[in-house]
Amino acid sequence: KxxxxxxxxxxxxxxxELINDHYKKIPEPFKKKEIKKLIDAVLEKIGSVELENGxxxxxxxxxxxxxxxxxxxxxxxxxxxxxxxTNSQETPDGNDKLIGEIAICISQIEKEAKMYKKAVETRxxxxxxxxVLHLFGFDHQKKGEQIEMEQVEDDIITSCLxxxxx
Numbered sequence: 001k002x003x004x005x006x007x008x009x010x011x012x013x014x015x016x017e018l019i020n021d022h023y024k025k026i027p028e029p030f031k032k033k034e035i036k037k038l039i040d041a042v043l044e045k046i047g048s049v050e051l052e053n054g055x056x057x058x059x060x061x062x063x064x065x066x067x068x069x070x071x072x073x074x075x076x077x078x079x080x081x082x083x084x085x086t087n088s089q090e091t092p093d094g095n096d097k098l099i100g101e102i103a104i105c106i107s108q109i110e111k112e113a114k115m116y117k118k119a120v121e122t123r124x125x126x127x128x129x130x131x132v133l134h135l136f137g138f139d140h141q142k143k144g145e146q147i148e149m150e151q152v153e154d155d156i157i158t159s160c161l162x163x164x165x166x
Contacts, residue, residue, distance in 0.1 A: 015053075015054065015055040015056075016032055016035055016036045016039060016055070016056055016057075016058065017055060017056070017057045017058070018031070018032050018035065018057075018058050018059075018060070019057060019058065019059035019060070020059075020060050034125075035058060035125075035128060037160070038125050038128055038129065038156075038160055039056065039128070039132055041156050041159065041160050042129055042132045042133065042136075042156055043132075045152060045155060045156055046133070046136055046138075046152065048136055053097055054097050054099045055097065055098050055099060056098075056099050056100060056101070056102065056132065056135065057098065057100075057101040057102070058101070058102045058104060058128065058131075059101065059102070059103050059104070060104055060106050061103050061104065061105050061106075062105070062107070063079045063105055063107050063108065065103070065105075066079055066080060066083060066103055066105040066108070067079045067080075069083055069103055070083060073085065079105060079108055080105065080108065081104070081105055081108045081109055081112060081127050082102060082103065082104050082105070082127040082128075082130055082131045083102070083103045083131070084100060084101075084102050084103075084130075084131040084132075084134035084135050085100055085101045085102075085103075086099070086100040086134075086135055087099065087100045087101065099135055100135040102128065102131035102132065102135070104124065104127060104128065104131070106124070109123050109124050109127060110123075118163075118165070119163075121161075122157065122161055122163060122165065123165075125157060125160070125161060126153060126157050126165040129152075129153050129156050129157060129165075130149075130153060133149055133152060133153065138152065150166065153165055154166060
């Protein structure tokens with residue numbers, strides 16, 4: 001019951017902002033309500049409670065934009081599927097703490113979904129979970145970290161979508 005109360009509190013205080021420069025009309029599974037449910041599941045799984053007035057921005061980007069972000073901020077060449085940028089600033093209105101921003105390249109997600117034989121929705125939601133986990137300190141640079149992160153991703157995607165992300 002305590003976890004249920006905590007989850008309800010998280011759901012009330014976490015704000016998601018979608019920035020859409022890719023789609024003229026966002027498909028239903030990619031809309032804010034669906035993404036919010038997914039992020040709530042991530043927060044519940046990792047037990048994060050430090051989110052009073054927290055906000056996460058998610059931006060759907062083009063290949064050109066994510067390539068530029070990858071090169072500029074991560075010093076890596078080429079297009080990638082997701083990038084996460086942690087932050088601890090207040091939002092411009094001063095009411096919320098910006099936890100971080102996630103850039104998602106939809107065309108890369110579509111290619112990977114085909115390559116991994118997954119639905120685009122599954123791959124997109126997997127990469128959103130991946131990005132949110134990065135915002136909360138998860139990483140995959142070392143084998144042990146990778147195993148832990150992939151297990152958390154697998155648990156969340158399996159419970160939310162009923163299929164495995166890998």
